[in-house]
Amino acid sequence: MTRYARTPLRLLVAFVFLFTSAACTAARPGKTAIASADPLATAAGYEVLEEGGNAFDAAVAVAAALGVVEPAASGFGGGGFFLLYRADEEEYRFVDAREVAPAAAGRNMYIDGNGQPLPGGSVDGPLAAGIPGEPAGMVYLAENYGTLPLSRLLQPAIELAENGYRIEARSLMGLRFRKQTLEKSAAFAEVFYPDGQVPENGALIAQPDLAATLKRFAAGGFDGFYKGETARLLVDGVRAAGGIWSMEDLANYRVVEREPSVTNFSGMRVITAPPPSSGGVALTQMFNLLSGYPFAELEGAQRKHYMVEAMRRAYRDRAIYLGDPDFVAIPLSMLLSRDYMAGQRVSVRGDRATPSSVLDGIDTDGSEGTQTTHFSVMDADGNRVAATLTINTWYGAGFMPPGTGVVLNNEMDDFSIKRGLPNEYELIGDEANSIAPGKRPLSSMSPTFLESDRGIAIVGTPGGSRIITMVLQAAIEWLEGGTGEDMVSMKRFHHQYLPDEIRYEPGAISDTEIAELEAMGHTLKPSRRPFGNMNVVTWDFASGKVEAATDPRGRAEGRVY
Numbered sequence: 001m002t003r004y005a006r007t008p009l010r011l012l013v014a015f016v017f018l019f020t021s022a023a024c025t026a027a028r029p030g031k032t033a034i035a036s037a038d039p040l041a042t043a044a045g046y047e048v049l050e051e052g053g054n055a056f057d058a059a060v061a062v063a064a065a066l067g068v069v070e071p072a073a074s075g076f077g078g079g080g081f082f083l084l085y086r087a088d089e090e091e092y093r094f095v096d097a098r099e100v101a102p103a104a105a106g107r108n109m110y111i112d113g114n115g116q117p118l119p120g121g122s123v124d125g126p127l128a129a130g131i132p133g134e135p136a137g138m139v140y141l142a143e144n145y146g147t148l149p150l151s152r153l154l155q156p157a158i159e160l161a162e163n164g165y166r167i168e169a170r171s172l173m174g175l176r177f178r179k180q181t182l183e184k185s186a187a188f189a190e191v192f193y194p195d196g197q198v199p200e201n202g203a204l205i206a207q208p209d210l211a212a213t214l215k216r217f218a219a220g221g222f223d224g225f226y227k228g229e230t231a232r233l234l235v236d237g238v239r240a241a242g243g244i245w246s247m248e249d250l251a252n253y254r255v256v257e258r259e260p261s262v263t264n265f266s267g268m269r270v271i272t273a274p275p276p277s278s279g280g281v282a283l284t285q286m287f288n289l290l291s292g293y294p295f296a297e298l299e300g301a302q303r304k305h306y307m308v309e310a311m312r313r314a315y316r317d318r319a320i321y322l323g324d325p326d327f328v329a330i331p332l333s334m335l336l337s338r339d340y341m342a343g344q345r346v347s348v349r350g351d352r353a354t355p356s357s358v359l360d361g362i363d364t365d366g367s368e369g370t371q372t373t374h375f376s377v378m379d380a381d382g383n384r385v386a387a388t389l390t391i392n393t394w395y396g397a398g399f400m401p402p403g404t405g406v407v408l409n410n411e412m413d414d415f416s417i418k419r420g421l422p423n424e425y426e427l428i429g430d431e432a433n434s435i436a437p438g439k440r441p442l443s444s445m446s447p448t449f450l451e452s453d454r455g456i457a458i459v460g461t462p463g464g465s466r467i468i469t470m471v472l473q474a475a476i477e478w479l480e481g482g483t484g485e486d487m488v489s490m491k492r493f494h495h496q497y498l499p500d501e502i503r504y505e506p507g508a509i510s511d512t513e514i515a516e517l518e519a520m521g522h523t524l525k526p527s528r529r530p531f532g533n534m535n536v537v538t539w540d541f542a543s544g545k546v547e548a549a550t551d552p553r554g555r556a557e558g559r560v561y
Protein backbone atom coordinates (compact mmCIF):
# COMPACT_ATOMS: atom_id res chain seq x y z
CA MET A 1 0.00 0.00 0.00
CA THR A 2 1.40 3.40 -0.91
CA ARG A 3 1.02 6.07 1.73
CA TYR A 4 -0.16 9.18 -0.05
CA ALA A 5 0.06 11.43 2.98
CA ARG A 6 3.58 10.51 3.91
CA THR A 7 5.67 10.99 0.79
CA PRO A 8 7.00 14.55 0.56
CA LEU A 9 6.89 14.55 -3.24
CA ARG A 10 3.28 13.43 -3.19
CA LEU A 11 2.46 16.13 -0.66
CA LEU A 12 3.93 18.72 -2.97
CA VAL A 13 1.97 17.36 -5.91
CA ALA A 14 -1.21 17.35 -3.80
CA PHE A 15 -0.54 20.99 -2.91
CA VAL A 16 -0.28 21.93 -6.58
CA PHE A 17 -3.52 20.04 -7.27
CA LEU A 18 -5.31 22.07 -4.64
CA PHE A 19 -4.86 25.13 -6.80
CA THR A 20 -5.63 23.47 -10.08
CA SER A 21 -8.42 21.08 -9.15
CA ALA A 22 -11.35 23.40 -9.75
CA ALA A 23 -10.27 23.84 -13.34
CA CYS A 24 -9.55 20.14 -13.66
CA THR A 25 -12.93 18.91 -12.48
CA ALA A 26 -14.55 21.18 -15.00
CA ALA A 27 -12.33 19.81 -17.78
CA ARG A 28 -13.23 16.93 -20.03
CA PRO A 29 -11.28 13.69 -19.78
CA GLY A 30 -11.31 13.54 -23.59
CA LYS A 31 -11.20 9.75 -23.45
CA THR A 32 -13.75 7.05 -22.81
CA ALA A 33 -13.27 4.09 -20.48
CA ILE A 34 -15.29 1.01 -19.68
CA ALA A 35 -14.38 -1.64 -17.12
CA SER A 36 -16.88 -4.50 -17.04
CA ALA A 37 -16.85 -8.16 -16.06
CA ASP A 38 -16.88 -9.45 -19.62
CA PRO A 39 -15.06 -8.41 -22.81
CA LEU A 40 -18.24 -8.88 -24.88
CA ALA A 41 -20.15 -6.50 -22.62
CA THR A 42 -17.34 -3.95 -22.75
CA ALA A 43 -17.42 -4.24 -26.55
CA ALA A 44 -21.21 -3.69 -26.55
CA GLY A 45 -20.66 -0.46 -24.61
CA TYR A 46 -18.04 0.69 -27.08
CA GLU A 47 -20.27 -0.06 -30.01
CA VAL A 48 -22.77 2.55 -28.82
CA LEU A 49 -20.11 5.03 -27.69
CA GLU A 50 -18.61 4.91 -31.17
CA GLU A 51 -22.02 5.70 -32.58
CA GLY A 52 -22.13 8.90 -30.55
CA GLY A 53 -23.85 7.50 -27.47
CA ASN A 54 -22.91 8.83 -24.04
CA ALA A 55 -21.90 6.99 -20.84
CA PHE A 56 -25.56 6.36 -19.99
CA ASP A 57 -26.25 4.78 -23.36
CA ALA A 58 -23.13 2.66 -22.92
CA ALA A 59 -24.30 1.59 -19.45
CA VAL A 60 -27.56 0.25 -20.88
CA ALA A 61 -25.73 -1.63 -23.62
CA VAL A 62 -23.20 -3.08 -21.15
CA ALA A 63 -25.90 -4.09 -18.65
CA ALA A 64 -27.98 -5.76 -21.37
CA ALA A 65 -24.98 -7.66 -22.76
CA LEU A 66 -23.97 -8.80 -19.27
CA GLY A 67 -27.48 -10.15 -18.86
CA VAL A 68 -26.76 -12.46 -21.80
CA VAL A 69 -23.11 -13.43 -21.35
CA GLU A 70 -22.86 -13.41 -17.56
CA PRO A 71 -26.19 -15.04 -16.73
CA ALA A 72 -25.04 -16.29 -13.34
CA ALA A 73 -24.59 -12.77 -12.09
CA SER A 74 -27.19 -10.30 -13.34
CA GLY A 75 -29.81 -9.84 -16.00
CA PHE A 76 -33.35 -9.05 -17.02
CA GLY A 77 -34.77 -11.15 -14.19
CA GLY A 78 -32.85 -9.14 -11.58
CA GLY A 79 -32.23 -5.61 -10.39
CA GLY A 80 -29.54 -3.19 -9.39
CA PHE A 81 -28.32 0.32 -8.83
CA PHE A 82 -26.93 2.89 -11.27
CA LEU A 83 -24.96 5.81 -9.80
CA LEU A 84 -24.70 8.62 -12.34
CA TYR A 85 -22.78 11.83 -12.82
CA ARG A 86 -23.90 14.28 -15.48
CA ALA A 87 -20.92 16.42 -16.38
CA ASP A 88 -22.85 19.31 -17.97
CA GLU A 89 -25.09 19.78 -14.95
CA GLU A 90 -22.40 18.68 -12.45
CA GLU A 91 -25.18 16.57 -11.01
CA TYR A 92 -25.19 13.21 -9.22
CA ARG A 93 -28.14 10.85 -9.42
CA PHE A 94 -28.91 7.39 -8.09
CA VAL A 95 -31.24 5.17 -10.06
CA ASP A 96 -32.70 2.46 -7.84
CA ALA A 97 -33.84 -0.46 -9.98
CA ARG A 98 -33.93 -2.90 -7.09
CA GLU A 99 -36.45 -5.75 -7.12
CA VAL A 100 -39.59 -5.46 -4.97
CA ALA A 101 -41.53 -8.12 -3.09
CA PRO A 102 -44.69 -9.21 -4.95
CA ALA A 103 -48.06 -8.00 -3.63
CA ALA A 104 -48.89 -11.48 -2.31
CA ALA A 105 -45.67 -11.66 -0.24
CA GLY A 106 -45.96 -11.74 3.53
CA ARG A 107 -43.52 -11.30 6.37
CA ASN A 108 -43.59 -15.00 7.35
CA MET A 109 -43.80 -16.50 3.88
CA TYR A 110 -40.61 -18.52 4.36
CA ILE A 111 -41.42 -19.75 7.88
CA ASP A 112 -43.25 -23.00 8.62
CA GLY A 113 -45.92 -23.65 11.29
CA ASN A 114 -43.22 -24.33 13.89
CA GLY A 115 -41.50 -21.03 13.28
CA GLN A 116 -38.69 -22.71 11.36
CA PRO A 117 -37.38 -21.44 8.00
CA LEU A 118 -38.53 -23.46 5.00
CA PRO A 119 -35.39 -25.06 3.56
CA GLY A 120 -34.28 -23.13 0.47
CA GLY A 121 -37.53 -21.16 0.51
CA SER A 122 -36.02 -17.74 -0.11
CA VAL A 123 -33.22 -19.06 -2.29
CA ASP A 124 -34.42 -21.71 -4.76
CA GLY A 125 -37.30 -21.53 -7.22
CA PRO A 126 -39.79 -18.83 -8.20
CA LEU A 127 -41.04 -18.13 -4.68
CA ALA A 128 -37.58 -16.66 -4.00
CA ALA A 129 -37.87 -14.10 -6.78
CA GLY A 130 -38.68 -10.44 -6.36
CA ILE A 131 -40.25 -8.44 -9.20
CA PRO A 132 -37.36 -7.54 -11.52
CA GLY A 133 -36.17 -3.94 -11.76
CA GLU A 134 -33.28 -4.07 -14.19
CA PRO A 135 -35.28 -3.80 -17.43
CA ALA A 136 -37.15 -0.79 -15.99
CA GLY A 137 -33.79 0.69 -14.98
CA MET A 138 -32.56 0.36 -18.56
CA VAL A 139 -35.65 2.08 -19.93
CA TYR A 140 -35.31 4.84 -17.33
CA LEU A 141 -31.65 5.44 -18.15
CA ALA A 142 -32.22 5.44 -21.88
CA GLU A 143 -35.21 7.80 -21.69
CA ASN A 144 -33.90 10.25 -19.12
CA TYR A 145 -30.16 10.30 -19.63
CA GLY A 146 -29.23 8.56 -22.87
CA THR A 147 -29.26 9.86 -26.43
CA LEU A 148 -29.89 6.70 -28.46
CA PRO A 149 -33.10 4.63 -28.64
CA LEU A 150 -33.43 1.65 -26.29
CA SER A 151 -33.78 -0.64 -29.31
CA ARG A 152 -30.30 0.38 -30.50
CA LEU A 153 -28.81 -0.12 -27.04
CA LEU A 154 -30.25 -3.63 -26.80
CA GLN A 155 -29.00 -4.66 -30.23
CA PRO A 156 -25.62 -6.14 -29.15
CA ALA A 157 -27.39 -8.15 -26.42
CA ILE A 158 -29.96 -9.43 -28.90
CA GLU A 159 -27.22 -10.57 -31.26
CA LEU A 160 -25.33 -12.30 -28.44
CA ALA A 161 -28.50 -14.11 -27.36
CA GLU A 162 -29.37 -15.08 -30.92
CA ASN A 163 -25.94 -16.10 -32.19
CA GLY A 164 -24.61 -17.43 -28.90
CA TYR A 165 -21.53 -16.72 -26.82
CA ARG A 166 -18.74 -18.93 -25.51
CA ILE A 167 -19.39 -19.86 -21.90
CA GLU A 168 -16.40 -19.50 -19.56
CA ALA A 169 -15.06 -20.89 -16.31
CA ARG A 170 -16.85 -18.66 -13.79
CA SER A 171 -20.27 -19.34 -15.28
CA LEU A 172 -19.47 -23.06 -15.45
CA MET A 173 -18.51 -23.14 -11.80
CA GLY A 174 -22.03 -22.00 -10.89
CA LEU A 175 -23.59 -24.57 -13.23
CA ARG A 176 -21.59 -27.31 -11.51
CA PHE A 177 -22.13 -26.01 -7.99
CA ARG A 178 -25.93 -25.66 -8.20
CA LYS A 179 -26.73 -28.36 -10.75
CA GLN A 180 -29.27 -30.18 -8.57
CA THR A 181 -31.37 -27.05 -8.18
CA LEU A 182 -30.85 -25.51 -11.59
CA GLU A 183 -31.71 -28.59 -13.64
CA LYS A 184 -35.14 -28.72 -12.04
CA SER A 185 -36.09 -25.77 -14.23
CA ALA A 186 -36.63 -27.44 -17.62
CA ALA A 187 -36.33 -24.20 -19.58
CA PHE A 188 -33.09 -23.33 -17.76
CA ALA A 189 -31.68 -26.83 -18.34
CA GLU A 190 -32.47 -26.67 -22.04
CA VAL A 191 -30.18 -23.66 -22.40
CA PHE A 192 -27.46 -24.34 -19.87
CA TYR A 193 -27.30 -28.15 -19.60
CA PRO A 194 -27.33 -29.34 -23.20
CA ASP A 195 -27.80 -33.16 -23.10
CA GLY A 196 -28.29 -32.83 -19.36
CA GLN A 197 -24.61 -32.08 -18.77
CA VAL A 198 -22.55 -29.09 -17.70
CA PRO A 199 -21.22 -27.73 -21.01
CA GLU A 200 -17.52 -27.80 -21.95
CA ASN A 201 -15.51 -24.66 -21.31
CA GLY A 202 -15.94 -22.51 -24.42
CA ALA A 203 -19.16 -24.20 -25.60
CA LEU A 204 -21.46 -21.97 -27.65
CA ILE A 205 -24.59 -21.00 -25.69
CA ALA A 206 -27.44 -19.56 -27.75
CA GLN A 207 -30.54 -18.21 -26.01
CA PRO A 208 -33.34 -17.98 -28.61
CA ASP A 209 -36.14 -17.39 -26.08
CA LEU A 210 -34.15 -14.60 -24.46
CA ALA A 211 -33.51 -13.08 -27.90
CA ALA A 212 -37.28 -13.06 -28.54
CA THR A 213 -37.94 -11.51 -25.11
CA LEU A 214 -35.34 -8.82 -25.82
CA LYS A 215 -36.86 -8.07 -29.21
CA ARG A 216 -40.25 -7.50 -27.57
CA PHE A 217 -38.52 -5.32 -24.98
CA ALA A 218 -36.69 -3.35 -27.69
CA ALA A 219 -39.92 -2.80 -29.59
CA GLY A 220 -42.18 -2.00 -26.64
CA GLY A 221 -39.91 -0.45 -23.98
CA PHE A 222 -41.32 -0.82 -20.45
CA ASP A 223 -44.59 -2.30 -21.75
CA GLY A 224 -42.63 -4.72 -23.93
CA PHE A 225 -41.34 -6.44 -20.79
CA TYR A 226 -43.68 -5.59 -17.93
CA LYS A 227 -46.93 -6.03 -19.87
CA GLY A 228 -48.20 -8.15 -22.75
CA GLU A 229 -46.68 -11.42 -23.93
CA THR A 230 -43.45 -11.34 -21.90
CA ALA A 231 -45.27 -10.48 -18.69
CA ARG A 232 -47.82 -13.22 -19.37
CA LEU A 233 -45.08 -15.82 -19.95
CA LEU A 234 -43.23 -14.73 -16.80
CA VAL A 235 -46.32 -14.81 -14.59
CA ASP A 236 -47.65 -18.09 -15.99
CA GLY A 237 -44.25 -19.75 -15.55
CA VAL A 238 -43.82 -18.47 -12.01
CA ARG A 239 -47.34 -19.44 -10.90
CA ALA A 240 -47.23 -22.89 -12.50
CA ALA A 241 -44.11 -23.61 -10.43
CA GLY A 242 -45.55 -22.40 -7.12
CA GLY A 243 -44.69 -18.71 -7.24
CA ILE A 244 -46.95 -15.75 -6.42
CA TRP A 245 -46.31 -13.11 -9.09
CA SER A 246 -49.22 -11.35 -10.80
CA MET A 247 -49.54 -9.26 -13.95
CA GLU A 248 -50.19 -6.22 -11.71
CA ASP A 249 -46.92 -6.80 -9.87
CA LEU A 250 -45.04 -6.41 -13.13
CA ALA A 251 -47.10 -3.52 -14.51
CA ASN A 252 -46.75 -1.65 -11.19
CA TYR A 253 -42.96 -1.89 -10.95
CA ARG A 254 -41.31 1.55 -10.73
CA VAL A 255 -37.72 2.71 -10.66
CA VAL A 256 -36.99 5.23 -7.89
CA GLU A 257 -34.51 8.03 -8.41
CA ARG A 258 -32.80 9.01 -5.16
CA GLU A 259 -30.21 11.41 -3.82
CA PRO A 260 -26.85 9.63 -3.60
CA SER A 261 -25.11 9.28 -0.26
CA VAL A 262 -22.09 11.59 0.16
CA THR A 263 -19.36 11.48 2.77
CA ASN A 264 -15.83 12.86 3.19
CA PHE A 265 -12.69 11.29 4.56
CA SER A 266 -9.24 12.90 4.64
CA GLY A 267 -9.92 15.14 1.65
CA MET A 268 -11.62 12.39 -0.37
CA ARG A 269 -15.28 12.69 -1.32
CA VAL A 270 -17.20 9.41 -1.45
CA ILE A 271 -20.42 9.47 -3.46
CA THR A 272 -22.26 6.20 -3.18
CA ALA A 273 -25.47 4.24 -2.69
CA PRO A 274 -28.20 5.42 -0.25
CA PRO A 275 -30.84 3.07 1.23
CA PRO A 276 -32.19 0.59 0.19
CA SER A 277 -28.47 -0.08 -0.12
CA SER A 278 -26.64 -0.26 3.17
CA GLY A 279 -23.43 0.82 1.40
CA GLY A 280 -23.62 4.59 1.86
CA VAL A 281 -24.63 4.46 5.51
CA ALA A 282 -22.03 1.83 6.39
CA LEU A 283 -19.21 3.57 4.50
CA THR A 284 -20.06 6.88 6.16
CA GLN A 285 -20.12 5.25 9.58
CA MET A 286 -16.82 3.44 9.03
CA PHE A 287 -15.08 6.57 7.74
CA ASN A 288 -16.53 8.62 10.59
CA LEU A 289 -15.24 6.17 13.15
CA LEU A 290 -11.80 6.02 11.52
CA SER A 291 -11.57 9.80 11.27
CA GLY A 292 -11.02 9.92 15.03
CA TYR A 293 -7.61 8.27 14.66
CA PRO A 294 -4.45 9.51 12.95
CA PHE A 295 -5.36 7.02 10.24
CA ALA A 296 -2.57 7.82 7.75
CA GLU A 297 -0.04 7.02 10.44
CA LEU A 298 -1.54 3.73 11.48
CA GLU A 299 -0.15 0.59 9.98
CA GLY A 300 -0.10 -3.18 10.20
CA ALA A 301 -2.30 -4.93 12.74
CA GLN A 302 -3.17 -1.67 14.52
CA ARG A 303 -4.70 -0.18 11.37
CA LYS A 304 -6.56 -3.40 10.57
CA HIS A 305 -7.84 -3.64 14.13
CA TYR A 306 -9.46 -0.20 13.92
CA MET A 307 -10.85 -0.97 10.47
CA VAL A 308 -12.40 -4.19 11.81
CA GLU A 309 -13.91 -2.39 14.81
CA ALA A 310 -15.42 0.15 12.39
CA MET A 311 -16.81 -2.66 10.21
CA ARG A 312 -18.24 -4.47 13.24
CA ARG A 313 -20.16 -1.41 14.42
CA ALA A 314 -21.42 -0.38 10.98
CA TYR A 315 -22.72 -3.89 10.25
CA ARG A 316 -24.37 -4.04 13.66
CA ASP A 317 -26.30 -0.88 12.83
CA ARG A 318 -27.06 -2.27 9.37
CA ALA A 319 -28.73 -5.26 11.01
CA ILE A 320 -30.78 -3.16 13.42
CA TYR A 321 -31.81 -0.06 11.51
CA LEU A 322 -31.62 -0.47 7.75
CA GLY A 323 -34.31 -1.39 5.25
CA ASP A 324 -36.29 0.14 2.40
CA PRO A 325 -36.55 3.89 3.16
CA ASP A 326 -39.98 3.99 1.50
CA PHE A 327 -41.27 1.58 4.16
CA VAL A 328 -39.31 2.20 7.35
CA ALA A 329 -38.09 5.28 9.13
CA ILE A 330 -34.31 4.94 9.20
CA PRO A 331 -32.69 7.19 11.84
CA LEU A 332 -30.31 8.60 9.23
CA SER A 333 -29.44 11.82 10.99
CA MET A 334 -28.25 9.78 13.95
CA LEU A 335 -26.42 7.10 11.97
CA LEU A 336 -24.68 9.55 9.66
CA SER A 337 -23.64 12.03 12.33
CA ARG A 338 -20.00 12.29 13.34
CA ASP A 339 -21.02 12.63 16.97
CA TYR A 340 -22.80 9.31 16.90
CA MET A 341 -19.69 7.55 15.63
CA ALA A 342 -17.56 9.48 18.12
CA GLY A 343 -19.79 7.89 20.76
CA GLN A 344 -19.25 4.48 19.21
CA ARG A 345 -15.50 5.11 19.19
CA VAL A 346 -15.53 5.31 22.97
CA SER A 347 -16.25 1.58 23.08
CA VAL A 348 -13.26 0.77 20.83
CA ARG A 349 -10.14 -0.30 22.69
CA GLY A 350 -6.80 0.16 20.99
CA ASP A 351 -5.44 -3.17 22.12
CA ARG A 352 -8.45 -5.42 22.28
CA ALA A 353 -11.22 -6.68 19.98
CA THR A 354 -14.75 -5.86 21.17
CA PRO A 355 -16.67 -9.15 21.10
CA SER A 356 -19.77 -8.57 18.94
CA SER A 357 -21.78 -10.28 21.68
CA VAL A 358 -21.20 -7.41 24.10
CA LEU A 359 -22.59 -4.82 21.70
CA ASP A 360 -26.35 -4.33 21.85
CA GLY A 361 -27.76 -6.12 18.86
CA ILE A 362 -30.15 -8.77 17.69
CA ASP A 363 -30.50 -12.25 19.17
CA THR A 364 -29.49 -14.82 16.62
CA ASP A 365 -30.00 -18.50 16.10
CA GLY A 366 -26.89 -18.24 14.07
CA SER A 367 -21.84 -18.85 2.07
CA GLU A 368 -20.17 -17.03 0.24
CA GLY A 369 -21.16 -15.66 -3.13
CA THR A 370 -19.08 -14.60 -6.04
CA GLN A 371 -21.84 -13.38 -8.29
CA THR A 372 -23.46 -10.06 -9.14
CA THR A 373 -21.64 -7.74 -11.49
CA HIS A 374 -20.22 -4.25 -11.38
CA PHE A 375 -19.11 -2.04 -14.24
CA SER A 376 -17.72 1.48 -14.48
CA VAL A 377 -18.06 3.79 -17.47
CA MET A 378 -16.81 7.29 -18.28
CA ASP A 379 -17.29 9.05 -21.59
CA ALA A 380 -15.08 11.71 -23.15
CA ASP A 381 -17.26 14.50 -21.70
CA GLY A 382 -16.81 13.20 -18.19
CA ASN A 383 -20.27 11.65 -17.73
CA ARG A 384 -19.95 8.67 -15.42
CA VAL A 385 -21.83 5.54 -14.46
CA ALA A 386 -21.09 3.11 -11.65
CA ALA A 387 -23.52 0.20 -11.90
CA THR A 388 -23.85 -2.84 -9.66
CA LEU A 389 -26.46 -5.31 -10.89
CA THR A 390 -27.51 -8.67 -9.59
CA ILE A 391 -29.81 -11.66 -9.54
CA ASN A 392 -28.26 -12.40 -6.10
CA THR A 393 -26.62 -15.84 -5.76
CA TRP A 394 -25.31 -17.93 -8.66
CA TYR A 395 -28.05 -18.01 -11.31
CA GLY A 396 -30.41 -16.38 -8.82
CA ALA A 397 -33.49 -18.48 -8.04
CA GLY A 398 -32.28 -21.05 -10.58
CA PHE A 399 -35.57 -20.73 -12.35
CA MET A 400 -36.44 -19.70 -15.88
CA PRO A 401 -40.13 -19.28 -16.75
CA PRO A 402 -40.66 -21.31 -19.93
CA GLY A 403 -40.49 -19.35 -23.17
CA THR A 404 -38.79 -16.30 -21.64
CA GLY A 405 -35.06 -17.08 -21.44
CA VAL A 406 -35.08 -14.93 -18.28
CA VAL A 407 -33.27 -16.27 -15.20
CA LEU A 408 -35.12 -15.07 -12.10
CA ASN A 409 -33.43 -13.50 -9.10
CA ASN A 410 -33.56 -14.78 -5.52
CA GLU A 411 -33.36 -11.32 -4.02
CA MET A 412 -36.10 -12.18 -1.47
CA ASP A 413 -33.28 -13.78 0.54
CA ASP A 414 -31.85 -10.29 1.10
CA PHE A 415 -34.83 -9.60 3.36
CA SER A 416 -34.58 -10.68 6.96
CA ILE A 417 -36.94 -13.62 6.66
CA LYS A 418 -36.86 -14.11 10.43
CA ARG A 419 -35.42 -11.88 13.13
CA GLY A 420 -31.75 -12.66 13.59
CA LEU A 421 -31.67 -15.58 11.12
CA PRO A 422 -28.56 -15.32 8.93
CA ASN A 423 -29.18 -15.18 5.18
CA GLU A 424 -26.97 -16.55 2.37
CA TYR A 425 -24.31 -13.97 3.25
CA GLU A 426 -24.67 -14.69 6.97
CA LEU A 427 -26.19 -11.24 7.40
CA ILE A 428 -28.85 -10.82 10.02
CA GLY A 429 -31.61 -8.28 10.18
CA ASP A 430 -34.70 -7.19 12.00
CA GLU A 431 -38.04 -5.45 11.58
CA ALA A 432 -36.61 -2.71 9.34
CA ASN A 433 -35.77 -5.32 6.72
CA SER A 434 -38.77 -7.63 7.15
CA ILE A 435 -40.82 -8.67 4.11
CA ALA A 436 -43.78 -6.55 2.98
CA PRO A 437 -45.59 -6.30 -0.36
CA GLY A 438 -43.87 -3.85 -2.72
CA LYS A 439 -40.88 -3.43 -0.40
CA ARG A 440 -37.27 -3.49 -1.57
CA PRO A 441 -34.93 -5.90 0.24
CA LEU A 442 -31.91 -4.27 1.87
CA SER A 443 -28.81 -4.47 -0.33
CA SER A 444 -25.06 -4.17 0.14
CA MET A 445 -24.40 -3.11 -3.44
CA SER A 446 -22.33 0.06 -3.44
CA PRO A 447 -21.54 1.61 -6.80
CA THR A 448 -19.26 4.49 -5.83
CA PHE A 449 -17.45 7.60 -7.12
CA LEU A 450 -14.32 8.71 -5.29
CA GLU A 451 -13.20 12.28 -5.88
CA SER A 452 -10.27 14.28 -4.62
CA ASP A 453 -7.76 16.80 -5.87
CA ARG A 454 -5.93 13.87 -7.32
CA GLY A 455 -8.72 12.82 -9.66
CA ILE A 456 -11.71 10.55 -9.91
CA ALA A 457 -12.29 6.84 -9.45
CA ILE A 458 -15.44 4.91 -10.40
CA VAL A 459 -15.60 1.81 -8.23
CA GLY A 460 -17.72 -1.19 -7.31
CA THR A 461 -17.77 -4.95 -7.01
CA PRO A 462 -19.95 -7.99 -6.40
CA GLY A 463 -19.46 -9.95 -3.18
CA GLY A 464 -22.66 -9.90 -1.15
CA SER A 465 -22.10 -8.60 2.36
CA ARG A 466 -18.41 -8.00 1.61
CA ILE A 467 -19.09 -5.42 -1.07
CA ILE A 468 -19.05 -2.52 1.39
CA THR A 469 -15.79 -3.45 3.08
CA MET A 470 -14.17 -4.09 -0.31
CA VAL A 471 -15.17 -0.60 -1.42
CA LEU A 472 -13.84 0.76 1.88
CA GLN A 473 -10.44 -0.85 1.31
CA ALA A 474 -10.32 0.24 -2.33
CA ALA A 475 -11.18 3.82 -1.32
CA ILE A 476 -8.40 3.88 1.27
CA GLU A 477 -5.98 2.45 -1.29
CA TRP A 478 -6.90 5.19 -3.77
CA LEU A 479 -6.70 7.90 -1.09
CA GLU A 480 -3.17 6.79 -0.32
CA GLY A 481 -1.96 6.93 -3.89
CA GLY A 482 -2.84 3.47 -5.20
CA THR A 483 -3.79 3.04 -8.85
CA GLY A 484 -6.89 1.37 -10.26
CA GLU A 485 -4.77 -1.77 -10.74
CA ASP A 486 -3.79 -1.65 -7.05
CA MET A 487 -7.44 -1.27 -6.05
CA VAL A 488 -8.69 -4.24 -8.04
CA SER A 489 -5.83 -6.58 -7.23
CA MET A 490 -5.25 -5.86 -3.52
CA LYS A 491 -6.03 -8.71 -1.13
CA ARG A 492 -9.11 -8.08 1.02
CA PHE A 493 -10.42 -8.75 4.49
CA HIS A 494 -13.85 -8.40 6.05
CA HIS A 495 -15.80 -8.33 9.30
CA GLN A 496 -19.60 -8.03 9.48
CA TYR A 497 -20.44 -7.99 13.21
CA LEU A 498 -21.75 -11.55 13.04
CA PRO A 499 -20.24 -14.04 12.62
CA ASP A 500 -17.66 -12.46 14.91
CA GLU A 501 -14.61 -13.23 12.82
CA ILE A 502 -12.27 -11.61 10.34
CA ARG A 503 -12.44 -13.38 6.98
CA TYR A 504 -9.49 -12.71 4.71
CA GLU A 505 -7.99 -13.65 1.42
CA PRO A 506 -4.63 -15.34 1.87
CA GLY A 507 -2.05 -12.57 1.65
CA ALA A 508 -4.37 -9.82 2.92
CA ILE A 509 -3.02 -10.10 6.46
CA SER A 510 0.60 -11.10 7.17
CA ASP A 511 1.47 -13.89 9.60
CA THR A 512 2.79 -11.36 12.09
CA GLU A 513 -0.40 -9.31 11.84
CA ILE A 514 -2.49 -12.45 12.29
CA ALA A 515 -0.62 -13.23 15.50
CA GLU A 516 -1.05 -9.64 16.73
CA LEU A 517 -4.75 -9.54 15.90
CA GLU A 518 -5.30 -12.90 17.59
CA ALA A 519 -3.52 -11.61 20.66
CA MET A 520 -6.02 -8.73 20.71
CA GLY A 521 -8.86 -11.27 20.80
CA HIS A 522 -9.85 -11.37 17.12
CA THR A 523 -10.77 -14.64 15.42
CA LEU A 524 -9.42 -14.93 11.88
CA LYS A 525 -10.48 -17.27 9.10
CA PRO A 526 -8.86 -17.49 5.68
CA SER A 527 -11.34 -17.59 2.81
CA ARG A 528 -11.17 -20.39 0.27
CA ARG A 529 -12.87 -18.34 -2.39
CA PRO A 530 -11.61 -15.01 -3.72
CA PHE A 531 -13.43 -11.82 -2.71
CA GLY A 532 -15.30 -9.97 -5.41
CA ASN A 533 -14.70 -8.93 -9.00
CA MET A 534 -13.97 -5.21 -8.87
CA ASN A 535 -13.98 -2.99 -11.94
CA VAL A 536 -12.57 0.50 -11.71
CA VAL A 537 -12.17 3.50 -14.02
CA THR A 538 -9.80 6.28 -12.93
CA TRP A 539 -9.02 9.75 -14.25
CA ASP A 540 -5.86 11.37 -12.95
CA PHE A 541 -6.10 15.17 -13.19
CA ALA A 542 -2.38 15.90 -13.25
CA SER A 543 -1.43 13.53 -16.04
CA GLY A 544 -4.84 13.48 -17.73
CA LYS A 545 -4.52 9.71 -17.75
CA VAL A 546 -7.75 7.69 -17.95
CA GLU A 547 -7.44 4.03 -16.97
CA ALA A 548 -9.75 1.03 -16.79
CA ALA A 549 -8.70 -1.62 -14.29
CA THR A 550 -10.37 -5.00 -13.99
CA ASP A 551 -10.09 -7.54 -11.26
CA PRO A 552 -7.56 -10.34 -11.83
CA ARG A 553 -10.03 -12.61 -10.02
CA GLY A 554 -12.41 -12.40 -12.99
CA ARG A 555 -12.02 -12.53 -16.73
CA ALA A 556 -12.86 -8.91 -17.15
CA GLU A 557 -11.57 -6.49 -19.68
CA GLY A 558 -11.25 -2.77 -19.43
CA ARG A 559 -10.78 -0.52 -22.39
CA VAL A 560 -9.79 3.10 -22.81
CA TYR A 561 -9.97 5.14 -26.02
Ligand code: DON
Pocket: 368, 369, 370, 371, 372, 390, 391, 392, 393, 411, 414, 442, 443, 444, 445, 461, 462, 463, 464, 465, 467
Ligand atom coordinates in the same frame (compact mmCIF):
# COMPACT_ATOMS: atom_id res chain seq x y z
O1 DON B 1 -27.97 -6.79 -2.99
C1 DON B 1 -27.15 -7.46 -2.37
O2 DON B 1 -26.52 -7.03 -1.42
C2 DON B 1 -26.86 -8.87 -2.82
N1 DON B 1 -28.02 -9.41 -3.46
C3 DON B 1 -25.66 -8.87 -3.70
C4 DON B 1 -25.26 -10.25 -4.10
C5 DON B 1 -23.88 -10.37 -4.54
O3 DON B 1 -23.09 -9.47 -4.54
C6 DON B 1 -23.51 -11.74 -4.98
N2 DON B 1 -22.10 -11.85 -5.11
N3 DON B 1 -21.41 -12.46 -4.39
